[in-house]
Amino acid sequence: MEELIFNLKTQIIDALNLEDMTPEQIDNDAPLFGDGLGLDSIDALELIVILDKHYGIKLASPAEGKEVFKSINCIADYVQKHRTK
Amino acid sequence: MTSIVATNITSPLGLSTEENYAAVRRGESGLKTMDGCLGVPGRFCLGIFSQEQKRSLHLEGFSWFESLVLHSVRDALSRCDVDPASPRTLLIVGTSTGGVEELGETPDKDGLFLAPPLAVKKVAQALGFVSEPLAVSNACISGATAQMLADRLIASGAYDSALVCGADALSAFVLAGFFSFKALSAAPCRPFDIERLGLNIGECAATMVLTRDDGSECWRLCDGCLNNDAYHVSAPIPSGDGVCRAIQKVLTPEVRESLACVTAHGTATMFNDQMESKGIGNAGLCDIPVTAYKAHFGHTFGASGVVEAIITMCSLDEGLVLPTLGFQEIGVSGKIQVCDTLLSTSKRAFIKTQSGFGSCNGALLYAKSVFSAQGSSHAPSSAQFAPVPAQYDLVKSLRITPDGLWLDGEAVPAQERGAALLSELFKARLADGSRFFKMDLFSRLAYLGAGLLAKDALEDCPAEDIALLFFTQNGSLLADRKHLSTFSAPDAFYPSPAVFINTLPNIVLGEIALSQQIKGETTLVMIPERDDSRIEAIAKATTDATRPAAMIYGWVDCTEETAFRAELKLIKIKK
Numbered sequence: 013m014e015e016l017i018f019n020l021k022t023q024i025i026d027a028l029n030l031e032d033m034t035p036e037q038i039d040n041d042a043p044l045f046g047d048g049l050g051l052d053s054i055d056a057l058e059l060i061v062i063l064d065k066h067y068g069i070k071l072a073s074p075a076e077g078k079e080v081f082k083s084i085n086c087i088a089d090y091v092q093k094h095r096t097k
Numbered sequence: 098m099t100s101i102v103a104t105n106i107t108s109p110l111g112l113s114t115e116e117n118y119a120a121v122r123r124g125e126s127g128l129k130t131m132d133g134c135l136g137v138p139g140r141f142c143l144g145i146f147s148q149e150q151k152r153s154l155h156l157e158g159f160s161w162f163e164s165l166v167l168h169s170v171r172d173a174l175s176r177c178d179v180d181p182a183s184p185r186t187l188l189i190v191g192t193s194t195g196g197v198e199e200l201g202e203t204p205d206k207d208g209l210f211l212a213p214p215l216a217v218k219k220v221a222q223a224l225g226f227v228s229e230p231l232a233v234s235n236a237c238i239s240g241a242t243a244q245m246l247a248d249r250l251i252a253s254g255a256y257d258s259a260l261v262c263g264a265d266a267l268s269a270f271v272l273a274g275f276f277s278f279k280a281l282s283a284a285p286c287r288p289f290d291i292e293r294l295g296l297n298i299g300e301c302a303a304t305m306v307l308t309r310d311d312g313s314e315c316w317r318l319c320d321g322c323l324n325n326d327a328y329h330v331s332a333p334i335p336s337g338d339g340v341c342r343a344i345q346k347v348l349t350p351e352v353r354e355s356l357a358c359v360t361a362h363g364t365a366t367m368f369n370d371q372m373e374s375k376g377i378g379n380a381g382l383c384d385i386p387v388t389a390y391k392a393h394f395g396h397t398f399g400a401s402g403v404v405e406a407i408i409t410m411c412s413l414d415e416g417l418v419l420p421t422l423g424f425q426e427i428g429v430s431g432k433i434q435v436c437d438t439l440l441s442t443s444k445r446a447f448i449k450t451q452s453g454f455g456s457c458n459g460a461l462l463y464a465k466s467v468f469s470a471q472g473s474s475h476a477p478s479s480a481q482f483a484p485v486p487a488q489y490d491l492v493k494s495l496r497i498t499p500d501g502l503w504l505d506g507e508a509v510p511a512q513e514r515g516a517a518l519l520s521e522l523f524k525a526r527l528a529d530g531s532r533f534f535k536m537d538l539f540s541r542l543a544y545l546g547a548g549l550l551a552k553d554a555l556e557d558c559p560a561e562d563i564a565l566l567f568f569t570q571n572g573s574l575l576a577d578r579k580h581l582s583t584f585s586a587p588d589a590f591y592p593s594p595a596v597f598i599n600t601l602p603n604i605v606l607g608e609i610a611l612s613q614q615i616k617g618e619t620t621l622v623m624i625p626e627r628d629d630s631r632i633e634a635i636a637k638a639t640t641d642a643t644r645p646a647a648m649i650y651g652w653v654d655c656t657e658e659t660a661f662r663a664e665l666k667l668i669k670i671k672k
Contacts, residue, residue: 027595029595054331
């Protein structure tokens, strides 16, 4: 699980161009949108691409990902249960 | 104010205005549902030309986009006596992506690919134009922006006539991008309907011939307003503020009395239609029928502002307001009357609204009559009532190249060179918490330049009165290549919305507007090469027509990580 979380953080930093950010700086439980990492609607769509590209998970819309994208821990849980690669 | 003396629509519904209007009048749709398209997987509903139509339209040696523009402009020329060989005739093309379907991932593979202004130049030469053409890339409001620019350049005295073509071709490039935005409906779109599921992409070229108004009986582009809502580069502002302000600017009591309808953008995405209903309703047009044609053509991007205005001219010539195909039950909360049945009217004026990525909006007013009040509240756009030219002071200027930054001619110390220089300057001088590091190089360059000029310099200017006017040749070329690489490899179809958004070169204008709270007009003009006298002439025609309190304008271009240049100025109106 720890490895998965680290990989997810790295993939997010890379895809979302979070300049000068390291995986250690992202709190596993902090909200990704709003106050936490401050991600926006385009980033939400980008998270869908990350899940598809690296884990073979297909979400139809950001609405479907709303619960999943709450925090790094939520994403990691979801990926562990639903990943196809 | 300019007269519209001829038109053409080249779409899957037909190759002339007459054919297209007849099809729309019969309630026909050019949308087709298909599984997989242009190598992009999934079920799509698209306004796409048939193979047979493509065979007859696609010209040897020209890209598909160029072929569409050629056909549309040539047909419009054949219907009027405007001479393309006169230096006083301009060709101006509004397009969101131009001929990007020909782009290869490496420069050598390009073949037919030309940056939009060069593609337009090729078409202009093929049609015998002698003046240097222009392209405008303002996402979905490109067609409306091209009309406004043509109107101003005619008013400025530089030209007597302009062929204004709005055009976009369907490509895997655009399809994959909107797929990643999850904005596509697999069924025919349903503007303003409670069950709307998103947009359908369409391809089309549509042309209007604008000439200096001579008072004859014809349709006119009477007035228009373009602005920015400074909300978000891809999400429409929920209040509809931009659309509302644009409408209010062209709406005098006399205009209101004459309005037959509003022809809305109506893309059938959840957010656009909701936003637009608020904007139209809040502008006080609750009782004016609203029509939208996206279920006939799909969303034709750069063409939409031209093709949809032409269809309404045809319908009002018959004394009709057409129903909105696909609409059944109201699904927006703004107080508007979506037209769901054929209405007869004796009125001969309408407003066309447009909104697009980069948070830009527009409202254009067309009529068969001349409004007496036009120009009383703001600068008139007709040469007959030519205003005293506004005088501007140069406040600041800058140059950015891979080798450094110069502010008002003085070199600013910096360690880094090339793309890293931009990051260094951003961190040292702006560091405004924006999406800077999510931008492509072109956007970073323009954003940094505008930010450095705007910093502490715009406080005394009302947000609605600050404008951006940028010129480029290659625009988003680097982002275009990157986007292509996200979906063109076999078995690796992962188009990225963050990359795709940067392929619209006007996106950065939205980023700048958002961070600086600029709510005036924001326009990206594409020209075949850097030409400072031309940039000054277009900037002057723009300030004369719109009189912003302040404007940031100039050249921004990049072709490589190590080859870029920005030459920007901040001017303010003389007090």
